[in-house]
Amino acid sequence: xxxxxxxxxxxxxxxxxxxxxxxxxxxxxxxxxxxxxxxxxxxxxxxxxxxxxxxxxxxxxxxxxxxxxxxxxxxxxxxxxxxxxxxxxxxxxxxxxxxxxxxxxxxxxxxxxxxxxxxxxxxxxxxxxxxxxxxxxxxxxxxxxxxxxxxxxxxxxxxxxxxxxxxxxxxxxxxxxxxxxxxxxxxxxxxxxxxxxxxxxxxxxxxxxxxxxxxxxxxxxxxxxxxx
Numbered sequence: 001x002x003x004x005x006x007x008x009x010x011x012x013x014x015x016x017x018x019x020x021x022x023x024x025x026x027x028x029x030x031x032x033x034x035x036x037x038x039x040x041x042x043x044x045x046x047x048x049x050x051x052x053x054x055x056x057x058x059x060x061x062x063x064x065x066x067x068x069x070x071x072x073x074x075x076x077x078x079x080x081x082x083x084x085x086x087x088x089x090x091x092x093x094x095x096x097x098x099x100x101x102x103x104x105x106x107x108x109x110x111x112x113x114x115x116x117x118x119x120x121x122x123x124x125x126x127x128x129x130x131x132x133x134x135x136x137x138x139x140x141x142x143x144x145x146x147x148x149x150x151x152x153x154x155x156x157x158x159x160x161x162x163x164x165x166x167x168x169x170x171x172x173x174x175x176x177x178x179x180x181x182x183x184x185x186x187x188x189x190x191x192x193x194x195x196x197x198x199x200x201x202x203x204x205x206x207x208x209x210x211x212x213x214x215x216x217x218x219x220x221x222x223x224x225x226x227x228x
Contacts, residue, residue, distance in 0.1 A: 030068060033188065037072045044075065045182055057171050060103070060179035064153070064166040066188035070094055073185040078102060101168075102183040103149065109176030129174045148173055 048061045071079045087094045111125035111132065125132040133142045152169040170179055 034068045037067050037069055041072045043071070043073070045184060047179070047182055049179065052171070055173070056175055057173060058175075058178050059169055059171040060182060061167060061169045062182060062184070064168055064184065064186055066186050068188055070097060070100065070185045074100065074102075074183045078183045097185070098187045100183070100185040101151070103151075103170045103179055104181035104183075105149075105172065106178045106180050107145070107174075107176055108178060129176070147177075149177075 045062050050059050050061065051057070052059060065073065067073050070082065074082070082097070082100065083094055087097070107130075111127060111130065113134075114124045114126070116122060116124065121135060121137045123134040123136070125134070129146045129148070131144045135141070149170065149172050154167055154169070155164050156167055157164050168184065170182065172179075
């Protein structure tokens with residue numbers, strides 16, 4: 001009796017799992033995900049900043065969150081810019097944007113003045129990234145800044161068995177460039193199941209010699225014939 005009950009439960013479990021491939025019972029629908037986002041709407045990102053001891057550059061680091069609706073992940077001010085300026089410039093609807101990032105930097109530093117004897121009316125300020133020329137005759141300034149920004153996306157866990165999360169690090173090799181904020185949106189994509197998988201399997205197997213079902217478990221390879 002107990003054996004038949006176990007077999008029945010296993011058969012029902014297989015039926016439910018197969019049906020889920022077609023119906024998606026255990027996978028939230030897009031509308032459900034949107035409703036959940038609105039219930040926990042946020043329009044700011046916690047930016048963790050740290051200084052690299054090797055070169056003294058300032059880094060900004062944050063955990064990527066995937067979602068469905070852009071305005072649940074960026075500030076209202078930036079959303080207005082995206083709708084009124086950025087999306088029209090790209091000739092696309094905001095709903096077509098799959099990923100959006102804006103890093104906010106402050107440039108702050110000091111340059112030493114230098115004069116050229118051949119051009120006494122001009123004063124030069126220059127380093128590796130910035131060049132400024134001041135003209136005392138017409139009170140104008142010409143400037144040029146060679147902006148360099150590094151964006152690194154990587155996977156990491158907070159502890160050995162923890163969930164693997166996506167992080168984004170933004171920095172500049174110019175020590176005068178200070179990151180002080182970021183806006184980011186990444187559209188959530190439905191990941192289709194892989195055709196081939198490796199995992200731990202448990203269940204019952206039939207032993208013809210004793211005409212009995214015996215429990216067993218092990219590591220097996222599965223092949224998904226139906227990949228939606």
